[in-house]
């Protein structure tokens with residue numbers, strides 16, 4: 001496909017587009033948090049700014065400003081009525097910005113993460129870190145909601161692995177390292193009513209909220225969450241399957257090998273580790289490859305957290321060094337992630 005030549009004007013438009021995107025993300029985030037989208041839905045998709053303000057007892061003038069800004073970035077449309085202007089969703093935006101839709105949840109996570117940026121210049125000078133765990137509950141809660149959308153994909157990927165369906169159906173054990181809000185634990189426990197499930201999670205907020213989620217679903221007897229990091233887990237020949245989803249790059253770099261060894265130790269012979277994470281680009285060619293865009297951005301917004309997103313060669317080398325044989329390495333198993341299936345013989 002031929003590409004249009006870049007001109008100074010087209011490059012300027014690109015820059016302005018990114019800057020508009022910053023505003024758009026916050027307009028969407030604020031709209032979701034204040035309930036404007038749901039209020040619009042409750043009024044059959046059309047409302048005046050005054051009606052939206054009344055619905056949630058919000059300032060009418062600020063609400064009118066938000067409505068116009070939402071039109072400007074293309075998520076709402078305005079129509080002049082006899083008395084007032086009314087607002088409705090632009091095409092498809094109702095569905096895309098539904099309460100649990102990925103795009104709305106992503107805007108909440110991004111807005112939450114963007115609070116780190118003012119500290120970047122100083123952190124780049126001093127090397128100061130603010131870890132995943134140093135973030136606030138708003139960020140953890142939205143992480144959990146996004147994780148719920150990903151969990152069915154992890155279950156589906158695991159089911160396709162050789163022997164997993166049989167082992168878990170026959171009462172086997174699955175462990176999830178860095179189990180976060182517990183969505184993967186719930187998915188496996190509900191899909192395999194006879195299996196045992198163990199979550200390993202060091203963050204007290206997630207330990208508490210995932211135990212609560214499990215209790216609400218009546219799964220507390222069969223699923224336990226250990227309040228410990230991968231560094232502290234100590235299991236021998238226990239698990240048929242270990243999952244590690246969006247966690248490897250969160251592990252302290254100096255502990256990655258030791259934690260993989262503990263995973264190897266925790267698996268029964270013939271068991272597998274399903275490691276799903278981002279992979280850093282290995283070359284200039286990869287940097288231009290869209291499949292690496294999310295991993296590059298993830299390393300960017302976690303650059304002050306002390307996290308290192310490894311390349312696929314580095315991950316493969318660490319898996320082999322710790323005794324695994326890698327039977328699959330797949331960029332399509334879980335979209336936008338790289339998945340590794342590492343087996344214990």
Ligand SMILES: C[S@@+](CC[C@H](N)C(=O)[O-])C[C@H]1O[C@@H](n2cnc3c(N)ncnc32)[C@H](O)[C@@H]1O
Pocket residue numbers: 132143144147150177178179180181184200201202203206228229230231244245246247250251252
């Ligand atoms: C991005 S979240 C992913 C959570 C979950 N796996 C999911 O898919 O939603 C990263 C998780 O890794 C956990 N984590 C961080 N350091 C860890 C460590 N040393 N050992 C185990 N888990 C860790 C965090 O507490 C958090 O729950």
